[in-house]
Amino acid sequence: MRVDPWDTGFVDLSGDQGLLGQVEGRTSGAVADWLDAQTEQFRTKITHVVIEPSAAYAAAVTTEVLPNAQVVIDHFHLVKLANDAVTAVRRRVTFDTHGRRGRKHDPEWANRRRLLSARERLSDKSFAKMWNALTDNDPTGQILTACIAKEELRQLFSAAHDNVDDAEVRRRLYRFHTWWGKSPGVVGFR
Template structure:
């Protein structure tokens, strides 16, 4: 159905389409590339964030399995921080951010890899937080 839709619309209408917002389905992308080759494909913010969060969870699970040889447990810092890792920095208070950040940084490769995967600018924040405490 997705592939047939562009073929069922008038050519003049199809030629006037400049942008198409889609989810990241390969089927939708193929249909747009075939039926509307001149259109620029854009992905909405929701689906980009959803994919990034899904990938971050996969990285967290893989790192835990690799470094601990087991699934995550409630006492693991990366397990405790799993929900906060998915939130925007501006939606976390400084105290919430520190409770997530510091245990993960102290955890070594698991925590540091997760924080880098989350946001490459965060290591500078840790340095600023430690200076404030001194």
């Protein structure tokens, strides 16, 4: 009888071998057992392990099984966490402002999908509509601050994906880190 509906897949990210293995469950034990079953030569060649943000996966990898491997969180899940943060800020600001959940006539609710979209996927008109509605209706600027931080994070990841030079990656990382300490300037895009 199967209890855990999830599987864990082991994939070669260099692209040479594809799916290396799959086990039932999402536990550190399942991951560690699969890694232990591999040869010592196989395990010593592993320098980086890309995981989703999971304590179980991190625990399995950072134990004695792969003590020298660098653990990296994949960018898809980090962007998802950033989008979740934007949603949490939007909900909190809406409740603080109106004392209730968002409704369809509230600009922050009406723009919820635009807030989660990548900037380059929005037309200039759609972006300006969202930006101006939130500028006019969120005096704290917290929703746009969260949205801009999410976009800065995406820009950082795109730099790494596009193999730009290290100086540019560091510049984008600095821009991302310093954004959190700033409040957004109120700029219109009408």
